Amino acid sequence: MLDYDLVVIGGSPAGIYAAVKATNSNARVALVASPLFGSTWSESSSKYNKSLCYIGKVARTLEDAAIFGWSEKEQLNRSLEFGETLKWAKGIVASLDENYSPAVLASLGVDVIFGEGEFCRHATDIAFAVKDQYLRSRKYLIATNSTPVIPEIDGLESAGYLTPDSIWQLANVELPKSLIVIGNDPVGVELAQTFSRLGTKVSLVVSSSRILAKEDEEAALLIQSQLEAEGIQVFTEYNVTQVRWLQDKKWIQAGNRAIDADEILIATEFQPHTTALNLDAVGVKCNSNGIIVNSKLQTTNHRIYACGDVLGGYRFPHIANYEAQIALKNLLRFPVSQVDYRYIPWAILSDPELARVGLTEAQAKRRYADVLLTRRYFKMVDKAQIRGEITGFCKVITRANGEILGAHIVGAEASELIHVFALAMQQKLKIKAIANLTPIFPTLSTINCQTAADWQSYHQFQNSSKPNFWEGFLNLVRSWFN
Structure with a gap:
């Protein structure tokens, strides 16, 4: 006997979205989430970083207030309390997360199970084992989060670094006076500009010929020009080869340049959380990007689907939710819907x-x-x-x-x-x-x-025929009044 119609694996925003949507179809749903998330179990780093971006825009508006009539003297009276800034951002994220807290999900009919689990063969069927339980379901949806891929740079681990998912660790210290952002992920560009506007001296180092290499060249170059105009040093086509801690500073060697800063932010690629799921046991294949799926988001096991971070690509929550929506149609109904990202x-x-x-x-x-x-x-x-x-x-x-x-x-x-x-x-x-x-x-x-x-x-x-036609028509009208 099956316990559920659907077991969603992963407390990501896409996983939560899928679980809630499935209950709207009267499905019996379980959501397995990692206990490591604690009070921010729904993985709020994306919301947190976007909140910081907004603060950066406010800082810029205050800086430019003189064009609207405020005097420079009034501007000098304003100062930033970085701890208060982060406290505000955390408050916003906590308020948003409360909308889908475990208690709220339980009231909607979702069985929330905290724990690390894996796929296994149970009797003659497959199941997901977590906390000595075997969750047996008609279908499964993998929607786990991803973690930053830390490049292998000599000395990086010993010197220390931050990632977009751990930047909240700055909450107990002062705003860094200088920051090096390594990598071409969009969130790295966003945070580089945000910290620059908050008063940090920022250097952005990318290995490609320009920032945001996947975007339209003209658009990306305008953003790069704006960053440089605001005082951010952008180093393109530079590979970081080593990091050293010298004289209370973190130094990086990028090509033939040595750059120093108080903190280093790694914003490169992300890798899905899949290694602990024991996917081989149920015939789910992966590649370097993540889990392999077809256009219906079905894995190589026809009963298991995947969406969101585990598929690779940009980490945009709305795209992950779209994938979850397509997967649910195929999971709970007939598998005919296909993703179309165009x-x-x-x-x-x-x-x-x-x-x-x-x-x-x-x-x-x-x-x-x-x-x-x-x-x-x-x-x-x-x-x-x-x-x-x-x-x-x-x-x-x-x-x-x-x-x-x-x-x-x-x-x-x-x-x-x-x-x-x-x-x-x-x-x-x-x-x-x-x-x-x-x-x-x-x-x-x-x-x-x-x-x-x-x-x-x-x-x-x-189309020269249209202008010629209307010119002839107007000449005819004019002739009536002559």
């Missing part, structure tokens, strides 16, 4: 923000011969001028027939603005549909409609 937007919460959906310019040009680019700058938007946030642009990549292949926005509230393009792409709407919208004045959304209108104007100019 229309899912994401954003990097730098300042200005970088948001995208669909293909980059380079990807589009490799696939299609009729690619058109349309670009509009934030300095041409009234609301951007009012807010004093004119850095950035909206770039839409289309085919000649108006099909939207991708959109990239760098600027204020880009993470909010990108959704209209994602919806248009999902619903197979051409770019002229956005051009026909009438945005509220004054709003930043104007840039979406203006960019689309620019495309429409260009397309009409390219």
Whole structure:
């Protein structure tokens, strides 16, 4: 006899989301979560880091307050209490986590089981063993978290370092006067800018030719220029070979350069929590990225599915939730739904923000011969001028027939603005549909409609028959009044 319809393995945000959604379908659900999470068992590092990013934006606003009329003397009266800053961020995260505490989940019908477990063969069936219990289920969903991959750098372990998941350890010390960020993960870029704005001298070291190597080149280079303009030293194409603790400083050797700082933050790749699950016992295969799944998120064992961090890629919670949603449809109903990442937007919460959906310019040009680019700058938007946030642009990549292949926005509230393009792409709407919208004045959304209108104007100019027709029509109308 089966104990559950679904056992979710992992207390990640995606795992919690899946467990709650499954109970909405009247399924019997168990959620196995690691006891190491304690009061922050739902893995809150992503929320915590985003809260710090917001604090960085507030700090920048205070710094720029003079452009709105505040005097420099008033500015000097403001100082940062770093401990209070972190306390505020922790309070926000605790409040958010309370929405899905173990008690709340239990009230929704989820059996929450704390403990480390593994798959095993039990009698003639498979089961998940935890705390001397054998959880037998019709289906299983692996949604464990990931941990940072620490590069093998001589002296790094002895010198000490922080990661995006452990940066809360700074809560009991002062704000570091200097910080070296090693790695090209988006959260590393976000935190580099945040700490710089809080008053830390920051160096960002990446091995690629530019930061955010997976993003559109034009968009990524604008973010890099903004970081450098704010005083962050960006070292590209540098590999860190050793770390040393000398004279109360941590020194890194990157190529032919030696850089020192109070703290080192490692923001490279992440590896899934899978080694302790005994996946070999149930025939679930993995590769260097994580668990191998098909387009239905089914592993090599047809009864076991996976979503979120264990699949590799960027650690965006909304993408993990989307995967959980697809997996649940296949787990609880018929396995026919497939993932389609083409229309899912994401954003990097730098300042200005970088948001995208669909293909980059380079990807589009490799696939299609009729690619058109349309670009509009934030300095041409009234609301951007009012807010004093004119850095950035909206770039839409289309085919000649108006099909939207991708959109990239760098600027204020880009993470909010990108959704209209994602919806248009999902619903197979051409770019002229956005051009026909009438945005509220004054709003930043104007840039979406203006960019689309620019495309429409260009397309009409390219089609010479339309201008000629309307010119002839207007000449005819004028002749009636002569």
